[in-house]
Amino acid sequence: MVKVHAKPRRENSALLDIRNLKVEATVYSPGEKPRDVTIVDGVSLLLKRGKVLGLIGESGAGKSTIGLAAMGYGRGGVRITGGEVFLNGRDILKGGVRDLRRVRGSEVCYVAQSAAAAFNPAHRLMDQVVEAALLHGVATKAEAEKRALALFTKLRLPDPKGIGFRYPHQVSGGQLQRVMTAMALCSEPDLIVFDEPTTALDVTTQIDVLAAIKDAIRDTGVAALYITHDLAVVAQVSDEIMVLRDGRTVEHGETRQIIEAPRMDYTKALVSVRSIEHEEKGPTPMPLLSVEHVTAAYGGGAVKVLQDVSVNVHHGQTLAVVGESGSGKSTLARVITGLLPPIAGSITFADRTLTPRLADRSKDDLRELQ
Template sequence: MTVKDPSKLQRDNSVLLDIRNLKVQATVYSPGEQPRDITIVDGVSLQLRRGKVLGLIGESGAGKSTVGLSSMGYGRGGVRITGGEVFLNGRDILKGGVRGLRKVRGSEVCYVAQSAAAAFNPAHRLMDQVVEAAILHGIGSRAEAEKRAQALFAKLRLPDPKSIGYRYPHQVSGGQLQRAMTAMALCSEPDLIVFDEPTTALDVTTQIDVLAAIKDAIRDTGVAALYITHDLAVVAQVSDEIMVLRDGKMVERGPTRQIIEAPRMDYTKALVSVRTIEHEEKEPTPKPLLSARNVTAAYGGGAVTVLQDVSLEVHPGQTLAVVGESGSGKSTLARVITGLLPPMAGSITFAGRTLAPTLADRSKDDLRELQMIYQMADVAMNPRQTVRTIIG
């Protein structure tokens, strides 16, 4: 059984992760053209000491997640690490082969993905998945791993920490599932955790709690972390240093306070500058476009009531924000409106007509005129189809 000494890790300020001149390429396929390679990470180098957190920020496509995955020796489908070295605990993991990487992943380094819904297996209970890596790598017995998991559930403010692990992924909210995945990474007591925007799905209150728990875990265990995000408010709370990426290259790196308060590069200045969007206020039209009247909805055949007597109106040209904590029923309300979940009571009216409660009973016009944009596009889209096919 592997036993880790947190106090020893805390005293050790040595370099844990050392990425040197990393280059990552991907193969792009276009209709009527020959496949071609593009560079998505170009010569990035970084060092991360034990117990420290490095925030990776940049716009979408900057290479943040690719750098994070490369620290595990991993590349997504069609993506290849074509140059550079990745030293973890003094070893170049890119030279360890498949067997060596298997020993490292889930033990020395763990990954918290952006999309928990895609990361969990829907056919297995949460607890089985949370403790799996710890058991496989010999980090305590199953009983010890489950005890650690329950303590992490409580620390991450999950409801019913002693029993929530025995639910299936679809039986918890998106925010709760995201926290369960954070617990899964921490349960293995790794040296390095790669956080790939782990608080994206959380409300502000829960986000603060989760960030506090992550900071506590880093302090208590000496674990180091790469924290990938586009949210500067988040990275300012949790990171010791920040690296700014753009088009696969490093723009600048420095202490968090310096990057936030006195960035050197124009691109970083643009990222941290506060921008507001002015909206022209319009008088609402007399008749609403969408109305929900006294909607009550539940899961499990009515066993768990999520919405109780909810009503709303949205007028043409108006945007209505639905705000609430994780599990408060926001997405459930959207599912009822779009016909994905029939309500137990109440009605939905759109453009003057009452909509059928189920998606199957709605007309083609209903389906065309009332659309949903999902939180996680990678889960919503069919991976077997091209983007062109999906849109068309």
């Protein structure tokens, strides 16, 4: 693959070097004076090319804050008050706005948890995937589209040649998440920050996407920060793991050591698996919700997603709908709530038949079924 501007790669050199990072925010509580709180406190890490460092910890541990700091960025109200962030040997915190703009999208890319928020609904997927590569001059349009097609295939997207012509709303959530990963990889950055990109994916798709992400990182020689709260996920994709708690490093080591022989009590607690006890409750005789022989489609009936689906849910019962990305899980929910009228079948709730369209449902229907 030919690039317009080739980047020299030093295989064993440190790509990202974060030293004593400190991030603070000001909290304004009613009736109290503003006070500063520390979100990240003295975190240091070194990441070489071709390596994946997993950042793991509970909510509020500082994982995403560190990932954003690797791009020289802080969320609203958050300040980077100490430390250094070296990317390709340059302290990006000392650069101006223009310098950071050149770095983001070419040297470092970000893959967010919410794919839907990353795409413009008015533009086709292919146009958005290749946009960063074109803006930063790292490929011609033909080269970028060829690269995107290869990534679609590598990420196991259905119909790789045709999916780029679709709009964001025309693909499933899992497929859109993989397209966003392709968008980050298309400009061939030096560093990718993955902020829980597979959280919304089903287990089967998650395994495939994680394997594809790791293969792509190895093939291109880039480095990656992989942020997650799921130890099983980070164990699949990371070479090293950093465990965080309350903005501080608890433990840092090779993935195998962290998983098999953690040293710190907090890490041991994360690694240990505990079952959750629950009481089985028998269903009531009559179902609360009954879906009968529902068929649903998009594009005026051209693309059938649900075909002759029936399901009952009783009072006090929780029904899990499981399937691969694109199998119709979210579509079933849309049909039940009236957001997508079915082309066949019926839905009964609380012993009354629901109208297919949301706009035609009663206030009681809207209040009781959400």
